Amino acid sequence: MDWLNAIVQGTLLGGLYALFAAGLSLIFGVMRLVNIAHGDLIVLAAYLGLTVTSALGIHPLASLLLVVPAMALIGYGLQRGILNRTLGGDLLPPLLVTFGLSVILQNGLLEIYSADPQKMNAGLLETASVLVGGISLGILPLAMFAIAVAVIAGLQWMFYHTALGRAFRATSDNQAIAQLMGLNRAHVFGLAMALSLAVTGIAGVFLGIRTSFDPSMGGARLIFGFEAVIIGGLGNLWGTLAGGVVLGIAQAIGAQINPGWQLLAGHIAFLVLLAVRPKGLFPRMDG
Amino acid sequence: MPDPILAIAGLDAHYGDFQALYGLDLTVAPGEVIAIIGANGAGKTTLMRSISGLLRNQAEAIRYQGEPIGHLRADQIAARGIALVPEGRQLFPSLSVEENLIIGGQLGRRGPWSLEAIYALFPILEERRAVPSTALSGGQQQMVAIGRALMANPDLLLLDEISLGLAPVIIKTIYDALPGIVSSGMSAMLVEQDIGKALSMSQRVYCLQEGRVSLQGRSDQLSRAEIGRAYFGV
Amino acid sequence: MSASQYRIVQSSGASRIAAALGLIVLALLVLAPYWAGRADLRLLGEVLLYLSLASLWNLLAGYAGLVSVGQQAFVGLGGYALFGLTMFGGLHPVLAVLVAGVIGGLVAMPVAALIFRLRGAYFAIGTWVMAEVFRLSAAQVSALGGGSGTSLPTPVVQSLADGRDAREALSYWLALAMALLALAVVYGVLRSRNGLALTAIRDNELAARSLGIDIWRTKFTVYVIVGALTAATGALLFLQKLRISPDAAFSANDWTAFVIFIVVIGGIGTVEGPIIGVIVFFLLRETLADLGTTYLIILGMFAIGVMLLAPKGLWGMVRARSDIQLFPLRRKVVAKPKD
Incomplete structure (x- = not known):
């Protein structure tokens, strides 16, 4: 029963990881940008949530x-103000600039909020649970998972059924020709980053409700999101959810064996999958 | 002669250190179809890229409807009513046929062209509206590329080598549609390797050679010998 | 004029002057234990080890296009290898540093085989995952203090040399040797056929492949060499510190963020860049370190500014104004004077 419980809790945790990953996946899909500061932006969102809640x-x-x-808004400004200047053929500028952003964010948060762990208090929501088949399911993890599914379904719908999604796909296919259709690349990229950070905002607030957080934990959140994206298969949003779930389950099983192995088990699951399925569980067929 | 819709004066274009166009002059009158001919590397595609904004230029070198546009981005130029059917079609592979057409019209300019009008012009596209654009034959892809440009309801349509790599029967279908397209008062610039096609479709023709205009004149008045000289520079 | 009137040279006038200046600086550095105080000597040793890390990362990212943000994996591995080999293997610390380098190279092989499956920026995060795996694994080794770490036992420290001054001097000379070795290896790789291949790959991967360059193998070789030397540098860093813990050994900030800033500020993709960068970095650190986190924010902004406004770094700005090369890599065709 402990094992089944671990798997169920891990699955629900995977929803949060999928939320970490969805924003990363989105901007990679639209503009081939990997944002090293993504994890720190999640933590920033948690602190914004904390400030708003207490104020x-x-x-x-x-x-x-x-x-x-x-x-x-931060995403749109960041993209138009800084990141658009780094996009071109070369891999280094976006990588190093977002890396610099990560260091700035982390130390900025440290300066403002100190290194003390913080937490948001969601009252009853944190403790409420339902008993299903002998397993106690927290309402909060359930809600988080449901929201992750809803966010991914929403993104999927946006991508394939709206003018914005069409603009994203067209720009991703061929930036110059998309420009000929009247799509301003700088603006489209700004919107993609805005959407990415909007999802990050949801992820950050849930992170802040679920656990205590401090300015240094962004890097690990980036890695979880990244692992979920790669496990699921690049450019596949539902795959990203599956990747988050695989990661969550691996961590829960690791923790069940030995509490010190929780994170290690997740990373090892990722590396094993990278060795046997380098294109992820659900690779996108159209490349 | 009415004011030209497009007036190019002293246009230079560069790719890095390489200069592709040298002080080019050219005009297009409203409702006029002009053809651009020339050997490979003469600068025809560069000219198209410059007009559509894919290559940035000096503002005054290209005037459109009386205003300088040489410095504008491609999306700003598209919004003013210039549409390009690019060489090699360049459809969006992630978009379906219909989505490719819709995105062509996403600026919302008014005019005669709509999905229904495109489907009336090329009925095969309606049949295949839901398939990915990559699943079409070359000729059908070219129809989508033309339809996508028309959806913008442009005042000036640029067509870059639309017959390249297509079977003669397909080329005929596409060129048969052209007079109907421009009869609505639209101006068009046509880059074409087939000199006979270029002359029969246009009112005036410009021949480019190594980035310069080597010959220009009325399509029905130029002799083959003149064109041959201008084309090959002998 | 016949072909014999031309020759191909790699050196330049400036590089000969630089070589002369370099020898003077080198002599001063070798003699540092005799003129520098203990604190300055330690700082100098740290500067030299950072120069080694920065040069190696520059070879990896600036030349081979392998942008790693996980080199702390090899720094930490080297550090832990030093501690393990001296404490349980009974090796002399200097020998342990060499063995740590070999271990680094050996470990880099399977790591490369795995993470080379990730492209571009995803490769970068993959290297970070690796470093996390190493950090979390190190925390599981209870013999080396688990998560809280351990100190190098006194007998091991004393086996290095007699007396504290002698130890400090030896540890400094090892750092100097490491920095010189790293520079020599980087320079050697770049001047070799491999170096030409790397440049070709960096400029155009497709064209390089069509020329028959085995891209995977070239990158693999560079990754393994860099892994070995980074591990040896890591061993020396922790021989200076005498204390190790997973968080310190595998610190992304200390061993990757700072190193990247050094290279970016100095000029990525140039041999001279890391030298300039490490000087600027330590000048900034020694003057601004009191500011704590603010210092790191300023450093981050400085690096972003350089990346956006002068992507070739400070050395690139110098190069744009003059054709100086201290480490000549380009081959020039020069006409011989007529007899």
């Missing part, structure tokens, strides 16, 4: 109404 005295979930648009 206005509202429930952490209500803070989403402010955090998500704020993160989207």
Whole structure:
């Protein structure tokens, strides 16, 4: 029963990892950008949630109404102000600039909020649970998983059924020709980053409700998201959810064997899958 | 002669250190179809890329509807009503046939062209509207590329080598559609390797050679010998 | 004029002057234990080890296009190898540093085989995952103190040399030797056929492949060499510190962030860049370190600014104004004077 429980809890945790990963996957799909600061932006969102919650005295979930648009604005500004200048054929500039951003964000948060761990209090939501077949399911992990599924379904729908999604796919296919259709690449990329950070905003607030957080934990969140993306297969959003779940289950099983092995088990699962399925579980057929 | 819709004066174009166009002059009148001919490397595609904004130029070198546009981005130029059917078709592989057409019209310019009008012009596209654009034959892809440009309801349509790599019967289908397209008052610039086609489709013709205009004149008045000299530079 | 009137040279006038200046600087550095105080000597040793790390990362990222953000894996591995080999293998510390380098190279092979499956930026994060695996694994080794780490036992420290001054001097000379070795290896690789292949790959991977360059093997070779030397550098870093823990040994900030900033600021893809970068970095650190986190923010902004405004770094700005090369790599055809 312990093992089944570990698998179920790991699956639910995978929803959070999928939220970490979805934003990463989105911007890679649209502009081939890998954002090294992604994890630190998740942590930034958690701190924004904390600040909003304590300043206005509202429930952490209500803070989403402010955090998500704020993160989207930050994303748009970041892309138009800095990141668009780094995009070209060369791999190094975007990588090194986002790496620099990561260091700036981490130390900026340290400066403002100190290294003390913080946590958002969601009251009853954190402790409430339902008993299903002998396994106690927390309402919070359930809600997180449901929201991850909803976010990914929403992104998938946006990608394939809206004008914005069409613009994303066209720009991803061929930037110059998309420009001929009247799509301003700089703006399209700005919107992609805005959307990516909006999702990051949701991920950050849930992270802050689920665990205590501090400025140094961004790197690990980036890695979890990255692992979920690669396990699932690049450019496949539902695959990303599956990747998050695989990662969550591997960590839960590792923790079940020995608490010190939780993270290690996740990384090893990733490396094993990289060795046997380098294109991920669900590679995109159209490349 | 009415004011030209497009007036190019002293246009230079560069790729890095390489200069592709040298002080090019050219005009297109409203409703006029002109043809651009010339050997490979003469600068025909560079000219198309410059007009459409894929290559940035000096602002005043290209004037469109009386305003300088040489410095504008491709999307800004598209919004003013210039559409390009690029060489090699260049459809969006991740988009279906219909999505390729819709995205061509996403600027929302008014005019005669709509999905229905494109489907009336090329009925095969309606049949295949939902398939990925990569699943089409070369000729059908060219129809989508032309339809995608028309969806923008442009005032000036640029066609770059639309017959390249297509079977003669397909080329005929596509060129048969052209008079109907431009009869609505649209201007067009046509880059074409087939000199006979270029002359029969256009009112005036420019011949480029090594980045310069080597000959220009009315399509029905130029002799084959003149064109041969201008084309090959002998 | 016949072909015999031309010759191909790699050196230049400036490089001969630089060589003369370099010899003077080198002599000063070799003699440092006799003129520098203990604190300055330690700082100098650290500067030299950072120069080694930066040169190696530059070879990896700036020439081979392998942008790693996980070189702390090899720094930490080297450090832990030093501790393990001296504490349990009974090796002399200097020998242990050499063996640590060999271990680094050996470990780099399977690591490369695995993470070379990731392309571009994903390769970068893959190297980070590797470093995390190493860090978490090190925390599981209870013999070396687990998560809280351990100190180098006194007998091991004393076996290095008699007396504290002698130990400090030896440890410094080892750092100097390491920096020179790293520079020599980087320079040697770049001047070799492999170096030409690397440049070809960096400029155009497809064209390089069509010329019959085995890209995978060339990159693999570079990765393994860099892994070995980075591990040896790591062993020396922790021989200076005398204490190791997973968080310190596998610190992404200390062994990757700073190193990347050094190379970017100095000029990525040039042999001279890391030298300039390491000088600028330590000048900044010694003057601004009191600012703590603010210092890191300034450093990050500085690096971003350089990347956006002068992507070839400070050395690139010098090069843009003059044709100086201290380490001549380009081959020039020069006409011989007529007899």
